Amino acid sequence: MNIFSTPLNEALIYSLCVYGVYLLFRQLRFPDISTDNVFSFGSISFVFFFISNDSLILSILLVFLSGFLVGAFTSLLYSKFKIPKLLCGVITYSILFSINLKFFNKPNVSMPSRISSEESIVLIVIINVVLIVFMSILLKSKLGKSINTIGNNPAILKEFRAPSTWVLLIGCGIANALIAVSGALTSVHFGFSDVSIGVGLLINSVAAIIISENLMIYFPKRYHIFLIPVGVFIYHLLLFMVITYLSFGLLDYTDYKLISGVIIILFFLTSYKRAKDIISF
Amino acid sequence: MSLILKDIKVSYEGMKFPILEFDNLILNEGLNFLIGKNGSGKSTLLKALSNYSNQVSVEGLIELDGEKLINGYVGLVSQDPEKSINLELSFLENLILAKTNGWNHLSFLTQISRVEENHVIQFLKGFNNWELIEALLNVEANNLSSGQKQILAIFMRVIRYRKVLLLDECTANLDYINTGIIIDILSEMGRNGTIIVFATHQRELLETDASNIYLVENGNITRKV
Numbered sequence: 001m002n003i004f005s006t007p008l009n010e011a012l013i014y015s016l017c018v019y020g021v022y023l024l025f026r027q028l029r030f031p032d033i034s035t036d037n038v039f040s041f042g043s044i045s046f047v048f049f050f051i052s053n054d055s056l057i058l059s060i061l062l063v064f065l066s067g068f069l070v071g072a073f074t075s076l077l078y079s080k081f082k083i084p085k086l087l088c089g090v091i092t093y094s095i096l097f098s099i100n101l102k103f104f105n106k107p108n109v110s111m112p113s114r115i116s117s118e119e120s121i122v123l124i125v126i127i128n129v130v131l132i133v134f135m136s137i138l139l140k141s142k143l144g145k146s147i148n149t150i151g152n153n154p155a156i157l158k159e160f161r162a163p164s165t166w167v168l169l170i171g172c173g174i175a176n177a178l179i180a181v182s183g184a185l186t187s188v189h190f191g192f193s194d195v196s197i198g199v200g201l202l203i204n205s206v207a208a209i210i211i212s213e214n215l216m217i218y219f220p221k222r223y224h225i226f227l228i229p230v231g232v233f234i235y236h237l238l239l240f241m242v243i244t245y246l247s248f249g250l251l252d253y254t255d256y257k258l259i260s261g262v263i264i265i266l267f268f269l270t271s272y273k274r275a276k277d278i279i280s281f
Numbered sequence: 282m283s284l285i286l287k288d289i290k291v292s293y294e295g296m297k298f299p300i301l302e303f304d305n306l307i308l309n310e311g312l313n314f315l316i317g318k319n320g321s322g323k324s325t326l327l328k329a330l331s332n333y334s335n336q337v338s339v340e341g342l343i344e345l346d347g348e349k350l351i352n353g354y355v356g357l358v359s360q361d362p363e364k365s366i367n368l369e370l371s372f373l374e375n376l377i378l379a380k381t382n383g384w385n386h387l388s389f390l391t392q393i394s395r396v397e398e399n400h401v402i403q404f405l406k407g408f409n410n411w412e413l414i415e416a417l418l419n420v421e422a423n424n425l426s427s428g429q430k431q432i433l434a435i436f437m438r439v440i441r442y443r444k445v446l447l448l449d450e451c452t453a454n455l456d457y458i459n460t461g462i463i464i465d466i467l468s469e470m471g472r473n474g475t476i477i478v479f480a481t482h483q484r485e486l487l488e489t490d491a492s493n494i495y496l497v498e499n500g501n502i503t504r505k506v
Contacts, residue, residue: 137389137391140394141389141391141394142377142381142386142387142389142393142394146386146387148370149370149378152369153364153368156366160382160386162386166387
């Protein structure tokens with residue numbers, strides 16, 4: 001097996017999740033930490049939708065919509081009920097965990113009919129391309145600029161009488177929708193879903209964003225959004241190399257969160273100012 | 282066009298006596314300087330005029346061209362430009378954001394922003410300093426110098442409000458070259474019909490356009506001749 005194939009597969013599955021976290025943490029600067037369970041939720045609800053309607057595309061659309069609603073819920077906790085941002089994410093995180101368990105009454109569930117691997121790869125690539133193009137248009141649009149402004153300087157958005165609540169709601173909604181769709185893609189890829197499938201994804205995504213951001217320095221701004229999948233690929237390649245060749249049998253795939261944590265700590269230790277520009281709320 | 286203030290009392294919440302109390306003040310198009318000691322009430326007057334700050338309560342009549350001054354007609358630029366701009370957007374993107382109104386902030390069509398881009402550029406081309414601004418258009422605000430950031434903050438408010446512009450010590454941190462450029466731009470905006478109210482400590486500014494200087498002292502405002 002080619003050394004690049006595992007990281008490539010993982011980049012295809014997880015890129016959308018990283019786009020979601022990028023939108024939340026980097027653009028909106030909203031510390032919505034519900035990512036792990038939104039991902040599991042997307043994965044489980046996809047199987048649920050697929051069982052009931054037997055259409056891949058329709059199920060993905062429904063997952064996108066339900067992910068959007070989850071994000072909208074989190075943003076409304078903040079903008080309508082004035083709950084502190086961090087707590088909003090925690091609340092959604094906990095609620096979703098129970099909902100995920102309720103969905104199937106059992107810890108994991110298989111797809112009803114196994115999709116052939118060629119079919120699943122084609123589907124995953126198409127959905128990635130569509131949503132990445134969507135993201136690049138979004139960030140160029142006025143909505144994208146408003147989303148960025150709500151993260152960097154909410155006061156001026158208020159001064160210019162923008163509908164801040166809606167900007168945050170749409171931003172959070174789209175971000176969580178992307179994370180949920182990413183979860184759905186894992187179900188398509190692996191043929192099963194599990195309540196704990198998303199555990200640790202937030203920290204992995206942050207590590208991947210940091211790698212992408214460091215690549216972005218070398219490219220003009222209009223290409224920045226397309227560098228995220230590259231960052232995800234490099235991150236998974238790094239992980240694969242460390243586990244296979246450098247750990248001398250001490251680490252395996254269950255330790256990948258440990259490695260992500262170390263990457264983030266190292267980044268903050270070596271270039272604090274830049275790290276803080278990227279991740280701060 | 283002029284801004285007329287009549288029987289004004291301005292006070293902060295919880296204070297017994299008003300900070301400012303005066304009968305009549307008329308501010309005309311062009312540059313109007315407010316001078317006075319620290320704590321004399323210059324910033325308070327600006328806050329009262331900008332009326333989107335809810336810390337001050339204002340009694341009396343504030344009229345613009347015979348109509349009551351309502352929200353959304355005035356822009357306020359403070360000493361620290363980083364509070365008034367988005368550092369991650371370019372000069373031009375900041376201006377487009379300032380020009381955008383209400384629900385248009387949710388627009389997903391990039392085509393619309395391109396049309397507005399041209400509107401903004403046409404507006405900027407009317408200024409004598411266009412060459413200087415043109416070089417900055419696509420620079421990310423983070424990479425601008427503090428003078429350029431302040432120029433951006435001022436342009437954002439003018440493009441948005443056009444009628445009244447309030448400046449609170451906005452050149453205090455700048456060298457004389459940048460201050461000169463800003464005064465140039467402001468004078469031009471004044472000639473185009475914007476009422477500019479500029480609170481400052483910098484004596485040298487007063488020499489550039491000494492026509493309208495107001496002294497704020499003991500809660501009163503008097504015109505200096």
